[in-house]
Amino acid sequence: MLSSSLGTHRILAPVCVLALILGIYLFLRRSYLDELLTRTFNLITLTTLLISLIQISTYAYKVYLVERDRAAQVAFDSESSGIKAAQELPDIYYIVLDEYSRDDILKSDFDFDNRYYLDRLRGMGFYIANCSLSNYGTTAFSLASSLNFDYLQSLGSQFVSGRGINDNNEISEVWQLLQHSKVRQDLERMGYQSVAFDTGVFWSNVSESDVFYKYNNYPYSSFEDLILNSTAVQILLDEVEDLNPEFRYLEWYNKQTYNLDKLLEATSLNSPKFVYAHLLIPHGPFVFGSNGEMHYGSGEQGYRDQVTFINTYILALVQQIITTSSTSPIIIIQGDHGTRAASFTLPIMNAYLLSDRGRDLLYPSITPVNSFRVIFDTYFDGHYGLLEDISYDSDWENDWYNFNVASESNPDCVLK
Numbered sequence: 021m022l023s024s025s026l027g028t029h030r031i032l033a034p035v036c037v038l039a040l041i042l043g044i045y046l047f048l049r050r051s052y053l054d055e056l057l058t059r060t061f062n063l064i065t066l067t068t069l070l071i072s073l074i075q076i077s078t079y080a081y082k083v084y085l086v087e088r089d090r091a092a093q094v095a096f097d098s099e100s101s102g103i104k105a106a107q108e109l110p111d112i113y114y115i116v117l118d119e120y121s122r123d124d125i126l127k128s129d130f131d132f133d134n135r136y137y138l139d140r141l142r143g144m145g146f147y148i149a150n151c152s153l154s155n156y157g158t159t160a161f162s163l164a165s166s167l168n169f170d171y172l173q174s175l176g177s178q179f180v181s182g183r184g185i186n187d188n189n190e191i192s193e194v195w196q197l198l199q200h201s202k203v204r205q206d207l208e209r210m211g212y213q214s215v216a217f218d219t220g221v222f223w224s225n226v227s228e229s230d231v232f233y234k235y236n237n238y239p240y241s242s243f244e245d246l247i248l249n250s251t252a253v254q255i256l257l258d259e260v261e262d263l264n265p266e267f268r269y270l271e272w273y274n275k276q277t278y279n280l281d282k283l284l285e286a287t288s289l290n291s292p293k294f295v296y297a298h299l300l301i302p303h304g305p306f307v308f309g310s311n312g313e314m315h316y317g318s319g320e321q322g323y324r325d326q327v328t329f330i331n332t333y334i335l336a337l338v339q340q341i342i343t344t345s346s347t348s349p350i351i352i353i354q355g356d357h358g359t360r361a362a363s364f365t366l367p368i369m370n371a372y373l374l375s376d377r378g379r380d381l382l383y384p385s386i387t388p389v390n391s392f393r394v395i396f397d398t399y400f401d402g403h404y405g406l407l408e409d410i411s412y413d414s415d416w417e418n419d420w421y422n423f424n425v426a427s428e429s430n431p432d433c434v435l436k
């Protein structure tokens with residue numbers, strides 16, 4: 021699940037509006053006002069301006085600090101991991117399909133039979149980990165863990181119960197792990213070109229990738245974007261969108277379609293490349309019909325339609341990757357967690373295309389934390405070994421880092 025907040029805009033907006041109305045009134049009638057009122061108005065204007073400036077400066081300073089400290093925050097010792105570049109480096113595609121549930125959940129909860137699609141993937145050489153769970157039930161935790169091939173609790177002593185309570189400053193440390201992941205840093209060091217796409221949600225964007233496909237349908241620059249997002253103007257834009265939900269749906273559809281097109285394009289970029297595509301499909305809003313047409317979907321049918329559409333797209337994408345790769349590519353197609361509309365959120369679709377050596381290390385209940393351990397140990401002489409596969413639930417509303425071990429919903433993972 022992805023979310024964002026407006027922060028202090030709801031407080032600042034009325035202050036700005038009041039200052040503006042007062043300003044206009046005073047301007048029109050200034051000849052009748054005494055000096056005291058004029059000075060009061062000036063004070064209010066100045067204060068409002070200062071608040072905005074402080075907001076923008078604080079944000080900019082935080083960005084600066086994050087950039088300066090990121091090397092320290094992502095304190096991994098890759099030098100000692102024994103990584104060596106392979107002779108012919110294979111392209112690596114990590115395709116995350118947000119909220120894509122496992123086939124038994126699709127069958128039991130959505131009456132959706134996914135066997136045809138999974139069999140097609142098998143026919144193309146994929147191994148389907150048909151008993152896989154995500155390691156965490158939320159996007160940021162799951163991806164931070166898989167992209168750094170370790171559990172969050174091992175990636176930082178700060179991820180402990182009692183700290184992660186509705187405070188963006190604290191969860192931003194998880195975002196840093198995602199944006200500046202060990203996987204990307206190690207692969208770039210080996211000569212890989214990193215590629216990522218604009219998810220539309222700032223904290224999940226890996227915008228420092230060598231190639232970053234930025235969807236920008238707006239006529240303003242990123243600095244103007246910062247201003248708009250830091251002032252009361254944002255609240256006005258939100259209200260306009262709320263009055264016109266079709267605009268939001270169309271914008272979302274265009275954004276996702278842009279990413280799908282660019283992902284196909286990216287297959288022709290120079291090798292070796294690490295392509296990380298976090299697609300918010302079948303995650304809602306349900307804007308894709310089963311044939312990819314735009315529609316206003318909802319409920320179970322909306323989810324089924326998006327699964328059907330993305331299945332068709334992935335088969336075409338995989339075919340293109342295979343036919344355009346000079347060295348056998350590595351492809352992971354994985355849910356970051358399942359849909360929240362299901363009885364169990366953690367069971368995920370999890371498929372790997374690896375050569376024989378890597379394939380031998382796979383097993384039905386492998387979890388995302390081990391994906392890149394298998395890849396680095398197989399292809400780059402890494403010595404990471406496998407971790408125990410554990411899935412964690414946490415109380416998202418009250419205490420993010422209070423993790424509880426979750427159990428398998430269907431131990432034999434059979435379709436019912």
Ligand SMILES: [Zn+2]
Binds near residue numbers: 022118119356357
């Ligand atoms: Zn997610």
